[in-house]
Amino acid sequence: MKQFGLDSYQHTRIQHLSKGNKQKVNIIQALLPNPELLLLDEPISGLDPDSQKRLVDILTQLKKAGTTIIFTCHESFFAERLADRSIHVTQQNIKEVMVSRENNQYRTIEFSGATEALLSFVSSSPFIMKHVCQTSSPHIISVHAVKSNEVIGEIIALGGTIQFVSRQMDMLPMLGSNDNGKKQVKK
Incomplete structure (x- = not known):
């Protein structure tokens, strides 16, 4: 909760949180069991720029530790920072598959x-x-x-x-x- 700046919301019901803070809670819940495989659907949706950066940093650490992360997103910067492989889907068709330079x-x-x-x-x-x-x-x-x-x-x-x-x-x-x-x- 500290990493996402939610300390002051510890006793607030989820339905009273903003969309961005609800997204942070969802991410925290997904990370709690220290998963080997992490599936994320639009994880930065609703997050402010600072929280997006924190999430990228957290996911980068998890990736280095060996966690497999599969995610969907519309933001190219997010995919470029994290993805080893990208699949671009347009109108239900695979448009291109790219592999990171790394x-x-x-x-x-x-x-x-x-x-x-x-x-x-x-x-x-x-x-x-x-x-x-x-x-x-x-x-x-x-x-x-x-x-x-x-x-x-x-x-x-x-x-x-x-x-x-x-x-x-x-x-x-x-x-x-x-x-x-x-x-x-x-x-």
Whole structure:
């Protein structure tokens, strides 16, 4: 309540609050259980500019902490600040799908192989941002784009076999920690 400036309204019934303050209460309620997945429909509707900024800051912190956030909005600045992927819908049709510049800086690499040296490299490389593996294989990693060729070369040198390399974006956020028997191994 402090973050949204609602301290003085602690004992006020919700029906007596303004639209913006009701929106703040709704957001606070959504954030209370510290969700892994947060669904927001027009979250900045009715919020004053200071509250919009506070919400962007809060959601940015949640995103960095690993919370998946799906939201709808009409305000491009809000989507540009928070979204890794944007889907623009016009008259019930998808007009375009965009990926943020941040995600274009990574490549997703799928490979097989389980030598001790290979697994040691994967777990210690500073260029590997995420590592998801199945119990049998393949491994899926997310790598800084500028270092992807170097990482691929090292995987091959250590006995791994490259099966897939993405061209432009990090695909790992699409994989949940328990999707298809996969488990999260490294951030």
